[in-house]
Amino acid sequence: MNMTRRQMLVLLPAAAVAWESLLAGTPESSPNYEQTQHWWGMLIDIPKCIGCGNCVRACQSENDVPDGYFRTWVERYHVTDTNLANPEVISPDGGKHGFPAAVEDSGKYFFVPKMCNHCADSPCTQVCPVGATFVGPDGVVLVDQKYCLGCAYCVQACPYGCRYIHPTKRVADKCTLCYHRITKGLTTACCEACPTGARQLVDLKNPKDPIHAFLKTHAVQVLKPQMATGAKAFYNELDGSVR
Amino acid sequence: MSNFRDTGHLFRFAGIFVAAILIFLAIRGWLVPHTFGQYGHYRGAALNEIAAKPVHFAGHQSCETCHADIAEKKSSGKHASVHCEACHGPLAAHADDPSIQPAKIDTAVLCAQCHETSAAKPKGFPEVETASHSNGVSCETCHQPHSPALEAGGAQ
Structure with a gap:
């Protein structure tokens, strides 16, 4: 093939553009999902939680979470007037099979479901040395398991203890806020399975989401607000003894 | 130069x-x-x-497209806000292919998971001591799980 230097110079950028589009691959798998139109979080209504463990079981079957590891778990607090600063907390097998019966006494009991807080300023993503974990454009904290080295910096950095190293994949694993579900218009597995509505997926960018009215009219807190993580797991009527 | x-x-x-x-x-x-x-x-x-990961819980909207009669019955009962898969478990496989039958539910275990008496549960939540409440008779003998109040269609 005969080609002048001029033709070559014209063709090179065209070839580069073609190569780029080839590398970009197929477009989004959920065509109707607009990442920038959402800012996801979770509302956890403490007075509604009965400690049945449905959310823990649902999460484990939806996300193939290995036994003994938890993307969400439920804690039971027992606070008496003598242990306010150091309450008794139990979570047998993450609350997966419920809790032992409690007897009425002078103290109070309540359940606290825990999970990734999907922090807007998440400490876990900031320490990742390779950019394998990140806050997505829709506010969900995710792990790119193909890119993760398994160094576990993020496991140590999470103030809420929400990450673990997967025992067989040897990479960081955590709650994805059921990203494969919410991008298809479904709610998370834990919310779907919660019998009392104690867990609600919320979209802070959706002006019609009932969360906006709820936040105005209820005593809602986040865990460890002093750490300024921008946590988006909102707890209604959270007791002051919860850590 | x-x-x-x-x-x-x-x-x-x-x-x-x-x-x-x-x-x-x-x-x-x-x-x-x-x-x-x-x-x-x-x-x-x-x-x-x-x-792109696969979904295991189909979601109650998906259940209701076929089981509209159950959804209708449930909507007037105490379990109106309990989604199908909270009790029946993840059934996306059944929703995709109805010939895959869901597993049978053991009500003695399932009902007690929520309704067993414990002082830790919020006040006002219906609780029973299963051992003394039914004397081993299974729950659905008296309570219809989709509308569990006795007057709302129970066998009694």
């Missing part, structure tokens, strides 16, 4: 320098994933990979 003599070595050195930069860029382009930096300091393609 020229202030410099023997400038050839400068051009040779510059050539090596340019070649080194090109080799660096080529290796970098090959090693760094194409979508890295698309949204931030991470691989943009990871978002779609995570979103």
